[in-house]
Amino acid sequence: MPHVITQACCGDASCVYACPVNCIHPTPDEPDFGIAEMLYIDPSTCVDCGACVSACPVGAIVPGHRLPETAARFADVNAGHYGEPATDEARFPVRAEWRLPMAPITKPARLGGAAPGELRVAIVGSGPSAMYAADELLKHREVKVSVFERLSQPFGLARFGVAPDHESTRSVANLFDEIARHPNITIALNTEIGRDITLDELRRTHHAVLWAGGAPTDRPLAIPGVDLEGVQSATSVVGWYNGHPDFADAAPLLDGERAVIIGNGNVALDVARILTADPDRLAVTSIDLTALASLRDSAVREVVVAARRGPENAAFTLPELVGLADGPARVWTDPAELAALDIPELHDPEQAAKIALLHEISQRPRPAEPFIRLAFGLTPEQILGDDRATGIRFRRTVGGEPVELSAGLVLTAIGYRGLPVPGLPFDEADGTVTNRDGRIVVDEAPLPGMYVTGWAKRGPTGFIGTNKTDSQETVAALLDDAQAGLLPATAASGSAPRRFGRRLAAR
Numbered sequence: 155m156p157h158v159i160t161q162a163c164c165g166d167a168s169c170v171y172a173c174p175v176n177c178i179h180p181t182p183d184e185p186d187f188g189i190a191e192m193l194y195i196d197p198s199t200c201v202d203c204g205a206c207v208s209a210c211p212v213g214a215i216v217p218g219h220r221l222p223e224t225a226a227r228f229a230d231v232n233a234g235h236y237g238e239p240a241t242d243e244a245r246f247p248v249r250a251e252w253r254l255p256m257a258p259i260t261k262p263a264r265l266g267g268a269a270p271g272e273l274r275v276a277i278v279g280s281g282p283s284a285m286y287a288a289d290e291l292l293k294h295r296e297v298k299v300s301v302f303e304r305l306s307q308p309f310g311l312a313r314f315g316v317a318p319d320h321e322s323t324r325s326v327a328n329l330f331d332e333i334a335r336h337p338n339i340t341i342a343l344n345t346e347i348g349r350d351i352t353l354d355e356l357r358r359t360h361h362a363v364l365w366a367g368g369a370p371t372d373r374p375l376a377i378p379g380v381d382l383e384g385v386q387s388a389t390s391v392v393g394w395y396n397g398h399p400d401f402a403d404a405a406p407l408l409d410g411e412r413a414v415i416i417g418n419g420n421v422a423l424d425v426a427r428i429l430t431a432d433p434d435r436l437a438v439t440s441i442d443l444t445a446l447a448s449l450r451d452s453a454v455r456e457v458v459v460a461a462r463r464g465p466e467n468a469a470f471t472l473p474e475l476v477g478l479a480d481g482p483a484r485v486w487t488d489p490a491e492l493a494a495l496d497i498p499e500l501h502d503p504e505q506a507a508k509i510a511l512l513h514e515i516s517q518r519p520r521p522a523e524p525f526i527r528l529a530f531g532l533t534p535e536q537i538l539g540d541d542r543a544t545g546i547r548f549r550r551t552v553g554g555e556p557v558e559l560s561a562g563l564v565l566t567a568i569g570y571r572g573l574p575v576p577g578l579p580f581d582e583a584d585g586t587v588t589n590r591d592g593r594i595v596v597d598e599a600p601l602p603g604m605y606v607t608g609w610a611k612r613g614p615t616g617f618i619g620t621n622k623t624d625s626q627e628t629v630a631a632l633l634d635d636a637q638a639g640l641l642p643a644t645a646a647s648g649s650a651p652r653r654f655g656r657r658l659a660a661r
């Protein structure tokens with residue numbers, strides 16, 4: 155049986171390059187790569203060799219015959235992408251008209267003329283985009299990478315942003331550990347730019363600085379009542395249950411029977427799942443133990459995930475919905491509410507599959523508590539309460555009738571947002587460092603030696619692996635500039651780096 159890509163797909167496309175028969179799509183060269191919710195194996199061309207399994211950093215690929223029950227639907231999700239029924243006849247034996255083995259091989263950028271370790275690159279941040287950039291740079295023995303991380307533990311959202319029950323996804327940290335073991339990389343922890351070192355110092359002591367600071371805050375929701383006790387961002391709850399030091403005091407109030415999450419992206423689903431999960435199941439994960447103790451005492455019986463638009467515009471991805479529907483979570487959507495929505499006919503197979511699965515979920519009996527309810531077409535208007543939240547008033551997005559729900563906890567999950575970095579140009583509209591293909595620009599002119607990658611470059615979208623191609627693009631720009639002699643002639647050579655290292659250690 156052919157192999158199947160499952161929920162944990164990170165989209166970094168390592169599998170694409172490993173596949174000898176080009177059966178995994180979209181590839182980074184194909185137009186829909188940038189918008190794909192996951193990658194898919196074509197069951198009619200997969201030769202079952204397993205090369206992709208070894209390449210996948212998050213263990214998301216499983217031989218079809220070993221698919222666990224909870225992931226069985228992914229055989230259809232993969233096959234459906236190619237418009238094929240997931241029947242045994244269609245899958246195997248492989249047909250004669252195999253696609254040619256033509257997985258895209260990117261031409262590695264070359265760096266000539268520099269001595270080993272001569273090109274010093276500073277990376278600020280150690281999250282996925284930083285580590286993928288480091289990996290790309292370390293392919294060149296001429297490059298020495300210094301990573302600067304504000305926290306006492308590396309890997310950013312791979313450690314502090316992924317839900318503790320998504321263990322496969324968290325295993326990407328093993329790949330980052332491997333990258334960190336390269337002899338030409340150092341990682342300085344507890345080192346904050348602006349507090350321990352300045353950006354100017356980095357520029358003076360490195361040939362290039364690559365900003366990978368991510369999108370460290372959340373988008374604010376501007377409705378009355380958001381400042382009440384019992385209202386906070388879902389991202390602060392993610393930080394809290396993952397033991398992020400900035401969110402140690404962000405414990406949510408779990409004394410009410412209902413919690414409402416505004417927005418229905420994957421962050422909303424993650425938080426809804428953790429708030430309704432069996433604490434004994436969470437106890438075997440990496441969840442923060444203080445958070446686990448609070449969850450054991452939780453009074454929450456229902457978590458409503460409320461979207462302002464309909465299911466056809468749901469922000470959560472199909473793999474996450476499948477994981478929710480077929481995994482241990484209890485999820486439901488009200489069939490009457492779903493029937494009242496005017497859902498258009500969809501031609502995109504992933505979107506159509508989401509709607510079909512939502513209909514299936516709505517036909518299930520209302521689950522035992524605590525459970526998650528997916529609600530649609532509700533525009534938040536006001537959070538109710540005097541000192542603390544007691545509920546929320548929505549207006550139906552179509553029709554305009556008011557809908558009030560009691561709730562002791564209201565979480566906003568309407569996206570992350572980047573913050574301006576002193577000394578770097580900032581695009582207010584999308585919260586990113588102003589850049590062109592990763593080169594930081596001021597008035598369209600590149601700032602010599604300054605680069606950006608990840609969420610700080612493109613905004614808070616995509617999955618962990620999306621950062622691989624993103625960082626490859628930025629690093630290609632950096633290496634092109636190095637090759638063209640466009641990096642500033644800094645004091646990065648001679649004894650300056652050693653003096654910088656000593657100053658930093660002293661601080």
Ligand code: NAP
Pocket residue numbers: 375416417418419420421422424461462463467468469470471474534567568569570614615616617
């Ligand atoms: P997101 O996917 O951008 O979803 C934001 C949600 O907030 C949408 O439902 C959006 O609705 C809603 N929203 C925005 N403004 C609103 C407003 N003023 N009032 C009401 N609702 C509003 O954000 P996210 O969930 O934070 O995820 C960020 C990125 O991280 C995504 O790419 C996500 O896939 C990724 N991520 C992935 C995983 C995973 O793979 N397991 C886990 C976590 C995060 P509209 O569409 O109507 O604007």
